[in-house]
Amino acid sequence: MGQSKLLISVVAGAVVGAALSMLDRTTREKTIATTQKMKEAISYYAANRDELQVLVEEKVLAAKVLCESVSENVNTIAEKVDEFKELPSTIQEMINDTKSAFSLPHKE
Incomplete structure (x- = not known):
């Protein structure tokens, strides 16, 4: 029981914090722009799965080399x-x- 209340409280706090941060115009505009970019990237890679696979393989290879x-x-x-x-x-x-x-x- 204690864990479910904790989880609900943490989620509620995160939602309230996010809502309060959206009162700031700069934060709101930046969040909207970032969300739009993410939406475009997801749409692009959904249509071009081969490119996503190549990108992931390159990142994995770079991580291995590192x-x-x-x-x-x-x-x-x-x-x-x-x-x-x-x-x-x-x-x-x-x-x-x-x-x-x-x-x-x-000796001398």
């Missing part, structure tokens, strides 16, 4: 992090080598 690129970038960053983790031990070895080179007894 995912692969992000994956490669994450792997590269992970490799660099591993290299940086090894860096302190390398620096310590260099310091020890330098100390030993300067602390060797000099």
Whole structure:
């Protein structure tokens, strides 16, 4: 019971909020223009389903390429992090080598 009241209240609040926002002329005009563009796009793609399919396939391919690129970038960053983790031990070895080179007894 509590969930159905919550859902009804949320929907009612959204409807009231949308109605109040329509009192503003700029918002109303922009909403009408956007709705008209959406209506035209839906009508166009309803008549030209092949173009819609091609468009969707292009977007899916672009998303796949983006995912692969992000994956490669994450792997590269992970490799660099591993290299940086090894860096302190390398620096310590260099310091020890330098100390030993300067602390060797000099023969004259």
